[in-house]
Amino acid sequence: MATASAGESIQFSSTQTLKLQHExxxxxxxxxxxxxxxxxxxxxxxxxxxxxxxxxxxxxxxxMVCRNVLSGEHNRTIRSVSFxxxxxxxxxxxxxxxxxxxxxxxxxEFESMITLEGHxxxxxxxxxSACGExxxxxxxxxxxxxxxxxxxxxxxxxxxxxxxxSQDVKQVLWHPSxxxxxxxxxxxxxxxxxxxxxDWTLHQSLTGHDNTVWAISFNATGRRLISCSADQSLKVWxxxxxxxxxxxxxxMLTVSGDHPRVIYSVxxxxxxxxxxxxxxxxxxxxxxxxxxxxxxLSVVHAQAHEKxxxxxxxxxxxxxxxxxxxDDRTIRLWQVVAATETKLI
Amino acid sequence: MSLENINPTVCPxxxxxxxxxxxxxxxxxxxxLIRCINDPEHPLTLEELSVVSESQVLVSNEMSNSxxxxxxxxxxxxxxxxxxxxLSIKVQLLRNLPSRFKCCIEITPGTHNSEQAINKQLADKxxxxxxxxxxxxxxxxxxxxxxxxx
Numbered sequence: 001m002a003t004a005s006a007g008e009s010i011q012f013s014s015t016q017t018l019k020l021q022h023e024x025x026x027x028x029x030x031x032x033x034x035x036x037x038x039x040x041x042x043x044x045x046x047x048x049x050x051x052x053x054x055x056x057x058x059x060x061x062x063x064m065v066c067r068n069v070l071s072g073e074h075n076r077t078i079r080s081v082s083f084x085x086x087x088x089x090x091x092x093x094x095x096x097x098x099x100x101x102x103x104x105x106x107x108x109e110f111e112s113m114i115t116l117e118g119h120x121x122x123x124x125x126x127x128x129s130a131c132g133e134x135x136x137x138x139x140x141x142x143x144x145x146x147x148x149x150x151x152x153x154x155x156x157x158x159x160x161x162x163x164x165x166s167q168d169v170k171q172v173l174w175h176p177s178x179x180x181x182x183x184x185x186x187x188x189x190x191x192x193x194x195x196x197x198x199d200w201t202l203h204q205s206l207t208g209h210d211n212t213v214w215a216i217s218f219n220a221t222g223r224r225l226i227s228c229s230a231d232q233s234l235k236v237w238x239x240x241x242x243x244x245x246x247x248x249x250x251x252m253l254t255v256s257g258d259h260p261r262v263i264y265s266v267x268x269x270x271x272x273x274x275x276x277x278x279x280x281x282x283x284x285x286x287x288x289x290x291x292x293x294x295x296x297l298s299v300v301h302a303q304a305h306e307k308x309x310x311x312x313x314x315x316x317x318x319x320x321x322x323x324x325x326x327d328d329r330t331i332r333l334w335q336v337v338a339a340t341e342t343k344l345i
Numbered sequence: 346m347s348l349e350n351i352n353p354t355v356c357p358x359x360x361x362x363x364x365x366x367x368x369x370x371x372x373x374x375x376x377x378l379i380r381c382i383n384d385p386e387h388p389l390t391l392e393e394l395s396v397v398s399e400s401q402v403l404v405s406n407e408m409s410n411s412x413x414x415x416x417x418x419x420x421x422x423x424x425x426x427x428x429x430x431x432l433s434i435k436v437q438l439l440r441n442l443p444s445r446f447k448c449c450i451e452i453t454p455g456t457h458n459s460e461q462a463i464n465k466q467l468a469d470k471x472x473x474x475x476x477x478x479x480x481x482x483x484x485x486x487x488x489x490x491x492x493x494x495x
Contacts, residue, residue: 032474050474076475076478077474077478079471095474095475095478121475122475140472140475168472170471186465186469211465212465212469230468262468280447281447302409303409306444306445307444328444
């Protein structure tokens with residue numbers, strides 16, 4: 001049984017049979033949709049793709065509708081979007097080698113504020129640190145850049161360039177509570193960085209995947225990190241010892257055999273502990289934690305999209321609500337429900 | 346630019362397909378889509394250079410699990426055009442096959458010095474997508490794909 005407690009957190013037991021209920025399909029993008037992400041409050045969804053636009057979606061009369069199309073700042077594919085911790089800023093990363101920060105604190109609508117230039121070619125991903133002080137970006141130029149925001153947040157200055165990967169860097173991610181930065185790469189590695197005095201340095205390199213690491217996600221406590229790869233496996237990495245940024249991470253679990261193709265996206269739900277994956281086989285899979293700390297495959301939603309699933313994203317506030325996007329140009333919204341069709345919330 | 350392989354072996358072309366075709370996306374049908382792709386260096390097709398052959402096109406044409414696997418054989422193991430040839434095959438299939446097909450393009454095992462690196466590049470859809478936004482590269486690929494209808 002699912003039990004809901006204060007703060008809308010929900011626990012699912014691994015024996016429970018779950019399914020993904022399709023709630024809505026969002027149309028509008030005119031080409032492949034690469035990335036979809038919820039705002040920190042969970043009320044806004046941002047998406048982007050090969051049509052060089054960012055679309056902002058929000059609820060109206062119970063349905064998500066497109067509220068705004070952000071265009072004109074990038075002249076090539078927009079690979080990813082991400083919100084700042086306060087939700088007022090949005091960053092878009094493009095194959096044109098730039099990132100654009102959009103601000104909605106003035107008018108309520110996202111307006112372009114700054115363009116970050118520096119990477120030599122395609123920028124793939126960007127993330128703000130938990131406190132919002134740092135921003136990390138990564139690119140096909142093999143580097144990870146750390147940017148520091150000015151006090152009023154209107155300017156960003158590069159405070160470190162990390163060149164430890166030997167190939168393009170697919171994603172960057174900050175730890176939820178510590179100033180620990182993680183990057184995933186085409187060189188099959190996951191790198192962890194922290195600040196030593198004023199310099200950002202490589203702290204640990206996690207090896208084990210046999211092919212490109214496409215995505216990474218922390219669990220709620222930040223003691224575990226999950227990664228997905230073109231080697232068709234998921235790996236769970238655990239912090240060995242006390243919670244400090246210089247702690248050592250070890251692989252505690254490899255999940256293989258469930259995905260027959262490249263896994264492009266993984267997201268660990270901070271409320272429910274569920275893990276969702278987006279795969280090249282058009283399928284969305286959901287794992288629940290089992291009693292022995294393993295991951296138990298609970299949902300295999302075949303033909304979730306008509307083409308590759310590029311990104312999956314759990315709503316940070318509404319338990320069991322998942323957004324996905326695909327090469328089929330659509331975004332789909334899902335609700336994890338018990339197989340008896342009863343909603344869990 | 347000087348040719349890397351000055352005097353390649355030229356193979357005869359298959360005769361056009363005759364009779365009623367039950368499945369347009371069997372290995373012969375897909376071979377027909379790629380055999381007339383021009384080699385980037387020689388005034389010859391990939392079929393004439395034996396870079397592609399019908400037996401090297403593997404198809405699974407089930408509605409729920411449609412996939413195409415094409416192996417191609419560079420004329421020499423150091424061929425610097427191998428990635429471009431693979432990209433041309435990929436683009437031709439993306440443009441002509443129904444979207445349900447997953448396409449995998451790889452070098453015939455053991456026929457190129459950088460086989461693994463090239464296969465990895467051709468399998469990375471993000472790098473492919475970025476490459477296909479490059480107008481100079483697309484011009485070259487479109488020249489390779491300037492195919493005659495068989």
